[in-house]
Amino acid sequence: MCGACVLYAQDTHEGSDTTAVEKKSELPESGKSSRYESRKERFDRGIEKVTFVPRGQWFTGVSFSYFEHFNENYEILILDNWTGQGYTMSVQPTVGYMIKDNLGLGASFSYDRTLIQMDDLDISLGEDLDFSIADYHVIKHIYTGTIFLRTFINIGNSRRFGLFNDIKLQVGGGQAKITSGKGKELTGRYQDIFELGVVASPGLCAFINDFIAAEVSVGVLGFKYKDIKQLSNQVEDGHWRQSSADFRINILALNMGVVFYL
Numbered sequence: 001m002c003g004a005c006v007l008y009a010q011d012t013h014e015g016s017d018t019t020a021v022e023k024k025s026e027l028p029e030s031g032k033s034s035r036y037e038s039r040k041e042r043f044d045r046g047i048e049k050v051t052f053v054p055r056g057q058w059f060t061g062v063s064f065s066y067f068e069h070f071n072e073n074y075e076i077l078i079l080d081n082w083t084g085q086g087y088t089m090s091v092q093p094t095v096g097y098m099i100k101d102n103l104g105l106g107a108s109f110s111y112d113r114t115l116i117q118m119d120d121l122d123i124s125l126g127e128d129l130d131f132s133i134a135d136y137h138v139i140k141h142i143y144t145g146t147i148f149l150r151t152f153i154n155i156g157n158s159r160r161f162g163l164f165n166d167i168k169l170q171v172g173g174g175q176a177k178i179t180s181g182k183g184k185e186l187t188g189r190y191q192d193i194f195e196l197g198v199v200a201s202p203g204l205c206a207f208i209n210d211f212i213a214a215e216v217s218v219g220v221l222g223f224k225y226k227d228i229k230q231l232s233n234q235v236e237d238g239h240w241r242q243s244s245a246d247f248r249i250n251i252l253a254l255n256m257g258v259v260f261y262l
Contacts (some may be wrong), residue, residue, distance in 0.1 A: 051101045052152040052162045053261065059104065061215070063257030080122040089113045093260070104154040111169045112174075113141045136180045144172030144194060152205070160207045166217065170197040172181045189232045197224040201255070211262065216253045 053059070068087040073105040075082070089112070096106020116138040124130050148168040155161045179188045199222025207213045223245050230238035 036262050050154050050157060050159065052154045052159060053098055053104065055098050056099045058262045059098070059106070059259050060093075060098070060262070061257050062091065063255050064092075065090045065255070075188045080124055081120055082118075083120040084116070084118040085173075086116040087114070087188035089249075092255075092257075096148075096150065102154075104150040104152075106148050106150060108148070109147060110146070110172075111141070111146045112144070113139075115139050125253050135182045136178075138176065138178050140174065140176035140191075140193075142174035143193065144170055144195065146170045162205050163202065164200040164205050164215075165200060168197070168201060168222075170195070170199065172196075179193045187233055189230055191231075192229045193226040195224070196226075198222055199224070200222075203255075207258075211260060213259050213261065215255075215257050215259055219246070221245075233245050233261075 021042060022100055039218060066087065068085075070085045071082045073081050073083055090110060092110035094108040096104045098104045116136075118133055118136040121133040121136075123133070131250055146168050147150065148166045148197050150166050155163065155164045172193075174193045176191040177188065178191070179186065181187055201217045201222055202220060203217025204213055205213050205215050222241070226242045228240045230240065232238065
């Protein structure tokens, strides 16, 4: 009895499997083909990928920026009698290697220096809210090391114009000195600065010839952390931390440079 029951159950199971296989085989081949064709048509955008920068190629370059201003009794909006000067300078050499077609790994080092000399400034926020700043000077310099991963995308079938995107890990540090007042009222602060960031910088690359390209990039998104330790008048200690995440195009972070591909 038990053996018969087992044999009966096994026969029934085999029959069901055969029926399932028969039903599966009865599916029309035209239905399979139409679904495949629809998926293929939906995701095929006709983008033709070509090698923009080949594997095994070295690239190196440098970017430089300089901004300077002089003010003599200058007035704008709420600022009156602005007298002073200042500048911002940045230089950044870069070197990298293409580990795959259109994919490179590189490193860069940058030096940034800023001077703000504010001899006199009146700020007017209303009839009963006016104040002045005088004899305020800031000098700051930052050293930053960066490693980055760069990807290239050609524009159409062009081998001269393309887009790129840099994913950067940045670590930097520096010092700043701030003074205000003069004579017996002179006060000073000294700062140690540490910076850390992970940012994305897309841009446009245009080859002038086979080995030289001009590049323009902007800062778009990323995470930045800053830590400042401050000593005031060689007596008082202070500490300031800041972290920020940006997901927007920063036109003020526009970088232009020339890169040599060897």
